[in-house]
Amino acid sequence: MLTRRKFIKTTLGAGVALATGACAMMDPARKRTIVDAQVHLWKANAPDYPWNPGVKPQLPEPFTFERALPLMDEAGVDRVVAVPPGLNDVNTYALEAARRYPKRFAVMGRIPLQDPKSAALLPRWKDQPGMLGVRVTFIGKDAAWLDDGTANWFWPAAEKAGLTVMVLTFGMSPKLAPIAERHPGLHLIIDHMGVNGIIAKEGRMAQAIGEAVALAKFPNVSIKTSNIANSSLEPYPFRDMTEPLRRVFDAYGPQRCYWGTDMTQSFARATWRQRVTHFEELPFLSESDKDWVMGRAILERLKWA
Numbered sequence: 001m002l003t004r005r006k007f008i009k010t011t012l013g014a015g016v017a018l019a020t021g022a023c024a025m026m027d028p029a030r031k032r033t034i035v036d037a038q039v040h041l042w043k044a045n046a047p048d049y050p051w052n053p054g055v056k057p058q059l060p061e062p063f064t065f066e067r068a069l070p071l072m073d074e075a076g077v078d079r080v081v082a083v084p085p086g087l088n089d090v091n092t093y094a095l096e097a098a099r100r101y102p103k104r105f106a107v108m109g110r111i112p113l114q115d116p117k118s119a120a121l122l123p124r125w126k127d128q129p130g131m132l133g134v135r136v137t138f139i140g141k142d143a144a145w146l147d148d149g150t151a152n153w154f155w156p157a158a159e160k161a162g163l164t165v166m167v168l169t170f171g172m173s174p175k176l177a178p179i180a181e182r183h184p185g186l187h188l189i190i191d192h193m194g195v196n197g198i199i200a201k202e203g204r205m206a207q208a209i210g211e212a213v214a215l216a217k218f219p220n221v222s223i224k225t226s227n228i229a230n231s232s233l234e235p236y237p238f239r240d241m242t243e244p245l246r247r248v249f250d251a252y253g254p255q256r257c258y259w260g261t262d263m264t265q266s267f268a269r270a271t272w273r274q275r276v277t278h279f280e281e282l283p284f285l286s287e288s289d290k291d292w293v294m295g296r297a298i299l300e301r302l303k304w305a
Helices: 004-009 011-026 065-075 092-100 116-127 140-146 154-161 173-182 197-201 205-217 239-252 263-269 272-280 287-302
Strands: 035-039 079-082 105-109 131-137 164-168 187-190 221-226 257-260
Touching: 035 221, 035 257, 035 263, 035 287, 065 079, 065 092, 065 272, 079 092, 079 287, 092 105, 116 131, 116 154, 173 187, 173 205, 197 205, 205 221, 205 239, 221 239, 221 287, 239 257, 257 287, 272 287
Parallel strands: 035 079, 079 105, 105 131, 131 164, 164 187, 187 221, 221 257
Antiparallel strands: none
């Protein structure tokens, strides 16, 4: 089969790539829309925003949208998909950001996955201004929910409601295959390529990336090439992640890959601007590829006008 990489190596493919790059160079005023596909926003523990007992935020201070906006501007990030953190299942603060700045923020909301009664929320989920879909997490003790039946109600309900779902698992990508196969109308987005720093330290990066790549055969699965700073064992520019990123991109293509930072998970490892530059300098991405991966693809997938 002629893969995307093999095509570019052909005379025709090289000509197309050269023409694309030339067009970009001829238009110095050209600016792509940059959309960060994952940023957590939260405010302090309060009666209208109660944290779950015992939880700890990723940073000592709240990461509010007022704090995020100047950092976005400095980095050249146009929009952010706000993913409420696991402090609670309350989406109100992220939705407030989207209400006040609808061209800068939109939301992939959390839902009480352990409660089947939550299914009643899904048919009108996107009636909430700024809400674009759902994000579910299977980490720590909640990882068992993929096996013990806790989440079984959710997949058909989300499919029926026409919702896109971001799914966080680490090293468990194969468990998503039967879900994708049984629910072809449900679009799943694999968060962070299914990997993290622990997997890297254990020497399992290549295996875990291969498992995420295997899901590319399902047309209803796409992937976030996100949280690179937390998965890398090297300092910026995270060169040990170049090959994993290339494998994912070759499998999914530019229209099913979404750049994102998860800034607060690894805040001190690189600036927001460095994380933008990291992708802009990846050698295997054309200018057109970057347009898709760094913004256009996630905007189209989530129908964020």
